[in-house]
């Protein structure tokens with residue numbers, strides 16, 4: 001394995017002034033990131049999620065060399081982000097939804113050209129990477145438009161390209177789909193999926209849009225109050241919170257509970273005893289096997305499979321229920 005991010009006991013404290021009484025304020029130290037441990041291997045696509053104020057952006061800022069940690073160990077591509085920021089900048093790409101890496105008054109094409117000079121990228125490499133992005137992100141129709149005139153979706157496609165032209169090993173994305181319409185979201189997601197599938201670029205993504213996670217990330221790191229509260233696959237999260245995949249079956253006759261296959265749980269519809277909702281544990285249970293068993297047990301009229309809803313699971317996780 002090839003570790004590209006190695007974080008141990010990472011902390012970031014901020015000093016804030018809080019109101020005390022009517023006229024006085026006192027200084028207080030708050031831990032925005034409070035002992036985060038994280039190891040990411042090359043080629044992984046991880047979702048870093050959490051409720052507002054959980055510490056996601058602060059972590060990303062420490063990983064990208066924008067903020068100095070208060071304590072802890074952090075290495076990104078083997079480098080210490082703040083003191084070695086210049087070296088790090090050449091090895092990572094950053095897309096922060098709210099900030100731009102582009103020159104507002106210049107056409108997109110010229111911004112890309114300037115970046116080639118900033119990073120001193122050989123012309124052939126630059127052209128190859130730009131051509132790939134032009135194709136996948138359909139940039140051609142607005143390549144000659146000044147950045148300030150681009151729509152949010154067009155600008156995001158430009159930002160993604162700008163972050164990739166120097167061939168980074170890790171791409172950090174903070175809310176890359178925020179504010180985008182459905183079509184632009186899909187375009188950005190498909191592009192990132194294609195990029196991640198190659199295995200060369202490691203993706204670290206923060207988002208409040210859980211569809212981004214479902215489409216892109218096998219691994220989910222959840223942070224709350226500065227602590228990592230889950231680090232594992234989406235399936236593990238579903239298992240942990242007892243969310244079940246469900247099979248809804250309509251039979252020709254009323255369902256006999258004694259026939260319920262082992263490993264499943266049946267709830268008969270109160271209004272229609274021929275309709276039954278079967279719950280499955282997400283682990284090894286296969287909805288296909290259950291359906292096959294049901295079909296040999298009784299006359300089936302219709303069947304549908306309902307996947308657990310990630311929004312529900314994450315809501316449970318955030319509220320600690």
Ligand SMILES: Nc1ncnc2c1ncn2[C@@H]1O[C@H](COP(=O)(O)OP(=O)(O)OP(=O)(O)O)[C@@H](O)[C@H]1O
Pocket residue numbers: 014015016031032050051052053054055056057058059
């Ligand atoms: N410069 C700062 N000074 C003081 N407090 C800060 C500063 N930056 C962040 N914080 C506080 O640290 C905590 C974590 O903030 P952070 O921006 O990392 O959260 P987040 O998970 O990215 O939230 P969101 O989803 O709302 O963007 C919050 O309580 C925030 O108010």
